[in-house]
C-alpha cells in the first residue's frame with residue numbers, strides 16, 4: 001500500500017511533539033528536495049530533470065534558498081538553461097504585445113484596471129509563481145495529509161495522538177479542515193472537527209501565555225525569574241501563525 005511509505009515519517013512527526021507536525025514534515029521534505037535539486041546526486045546533469053527545471057523555474061523564496069544552499073556550479077548550470085527558456089518566452093510575449101495606451105487617466109482616478117489586464121504582466125506574474133520545488137513539495141505533502149486521515153480512520157492510538165498533540169500552524173490547520181471534509185464523514189467528521197477545534201483553542205492559549213511571559217521577561221523586575229517554556233516563544237509564535245521555522249539556520253550543501 002502506497003500510504004505505508006508515509007506512515008513512519010508521519011508517526012515520527014507526531015511523536016516529535018512540535019508546534020505543528022506538518023511543518024516538521026514539510027521541513028524534512030524541503031531539505032530532501034534541496035538535496036535532490038542541488039546535492040551530490042547531481043540530478044541537474046540529467047536531461048529529463050533539466051527539462052523540468054527549465055520549464056517550471058523557481059519562486060523567489062526557493063531561489064534564495066538555492067543561493068544559500070551553495071553549489072554555485074550546479075546553480076549556474078540550472079539557471080543557464082532556464083534563463084534561455086525565459087528569454088524565448090519573453091521574446092514571444094513582447095512580439096504579441098500591443099500596448100493600448102488607453103485608460104491611463106481613468107485608471108488613476110477610479111483605481112479600476114483596464115479590461116483584460118496586461119498579458120506581459122500576467123505572464124511575468126505566472127513565471128514568478130511557477131516553481132519546481134513548490135511543485136515537488138505540494139505533491140508529497142498531499143500524500144502525508146492523505147496518510148494522516150488514513151491513520152486517523154484506522155488507528156485508535158493515532159487518533160489519541162492527534163487529539164493530544166500541540167496543534168498545528170494556522171496554514172496547515174486550514175489544510176486539515178479542508179481535507180477532513182473530503183476524507184471523513186458523519187459522526188467521525190463532527191468528532192474530528194470538535195477535537196481539533198479544542199486542540200487549537202488550548203494550544204493557541206498556551207502560546208499566548210508563553211509569549212506574554214517572553215515579553216514580561218524584558219521587565220527588569222523579572223530579570224532573574226525563570227524563563228519557563230518562553231525562551232523560544234517568539235519563533236514558536238511565528239510558526240503557529242505562518243508555519244515554518246524562522247529560527248532555523250540556513251540549509252546548506254553538506
Ligand SMILES: [Zn+2]
Nearest residue numbers: 020023169172
Ligand atoms: Zn505547520
Ligand SMILES: [Zn+2]
Nearest residue numbers: 059062131134
Ligand atoms: Zn517555490
